[in-house]
Amino acid sequence: MTEKRIKAVIPAAGLGTRFLPATKAMPKEMLPVVDKPAIQYVVEEAVASGIDDILIILGRNKNNISNHFDSVPELESNLANKGDHEKLRRVKAPTELADIHFVRQGEPKGLGHAVLRSRNHVGDSTFAVLLGDDLIDVRDTLLTKMIDENQKSGLTVIALMEVDPEHIHMYGAAAVEATDDPDVVRVTGLVEKPKKEDAPSNFAVIGRYVLNPGVFDILERTEPGKGGEIQLTDALQELAVTEGVLGVVFRGRRYDTGDRVDYIKAIVQLASDRDDLGPELRPWLKDFASQL
Numbered sequence: 001m002t003e004k005r006i007k008a009v010i011p012a013a014g015l016g017t018r019f020l021p022a023t024k025a026m027p028k029e030m031l032p033v034v035d036k037p038a039i040q041y042v043v044e045e046a047v048a049s050g051i052d053d054i055l056i057i058l059g060r061n062k063n064n065i066s067n068h069f070d071s072v073p074e075l076e077s078n079l080a081n082k083g084d085h086e087k088l089r090r091v092k093a094p095t096e097l098a099d100i101h102f103v104r105q106g107e108p109k110g111l112g113h114a115v116l117r118s119r120n121h122v123g124d125s126t127f128a129v130l131l132g133d134d135l136i137d138v139r140d141t142l143l144t145k146m147i148d149e150n151q152k153s154g155l156t157v158i159a160l161m162e163v164d165p166e167h168i169h170m171y172g173a174a175a176v177e178a179t180d181d182p183d184v185v186r187v188t189g190l191v192e193k194p195k196k197e198d199a200p201s202n203f204a205v206i207g208r209y210v211l212n213p214g215v216f217d218i219l220e221r222t223e224p225g226k227g228g229e230i231q232l233t234d235a236l237q238e239l240a241v242t243e244g245v246l247g248v249v250f251r252g253r254r255y256d257t258g259d260r261v262d263y264i265k266a267i268v269q270l271a272s273d274r275d276d277l278g279p280e281l282r283p284w285l286k287d288f289a290s291q292l
């Protein structure tokens, strides 16, 4: 738990084109990971780090997400009448997690633009951003460490993960300097989706941020960058060279559910670790793998 409560923003307004046609009528953040939509894991992670006020940025197909965090009286009374308390608990859990608010992005003009849509709700305070398709395993705390680092230094904090240099072109890449803490680096520069030969390091920016409100003024004047989108990375680059940005290096389990192969890995890993599904799944998986 942290001393000062902050709000969280979860952008979930991207087009999710890598998952078409599954994402034609449903946001990718609602794809089920075992038996919960990806975004529910992300909300649970925010709550576990002490956050109780969450703003979700919605795009098209907005109702899917807002309905998930709302109650469904007919389903709840049906389960209650049957005495199916376990399923009733699972249906009600998302509605009881936190104080959840919604705002529309309108047009998907980029992650930076989505974050800017949270300005009225967040106001002049530090806030967390968690990408709705990026899962951090509950057993590996990351956000709590980032909030602590922000509270100690007063600086914006981003999450970094070392990736194979062959994959750095899919991420924002950070130029970094070491600090006294092996898990914390000073970020001296950022570049969005660089070619392998142009990447300043193989430290990739992953989907957790603790941002100072000064980022909003920068985003207001950030021009479209890579892919014609308003990039959060470009605004963070400006912050890195002005007031400074820290990076927390994450070495735990992360699942990018916006990517098809990572999505499948997430389901297999999470299901095989579960007490209710693992005992049946694990021997089957071993047998399946031995035939590959």
Ligand code: UTP
Residues within 6 Å of the ligand: 011, 012, 013, 014, 015, 016, 017, 018, 019, 057, 105, 107, 108, 109, 110, 111, 113, 114, 131, 132, 133, 258
């Ligand atoms: P991605 O680049 O992974 O999302 O954005 P995308 O554009 O939907 O994915 P593909 O490449 O077409 O499959 C990272 C995060 O930012 C959100 C997305 O929902 C995702 O959580 N996002 C992106 C927005 O909310 N608005 C945008 O305009 C762009």
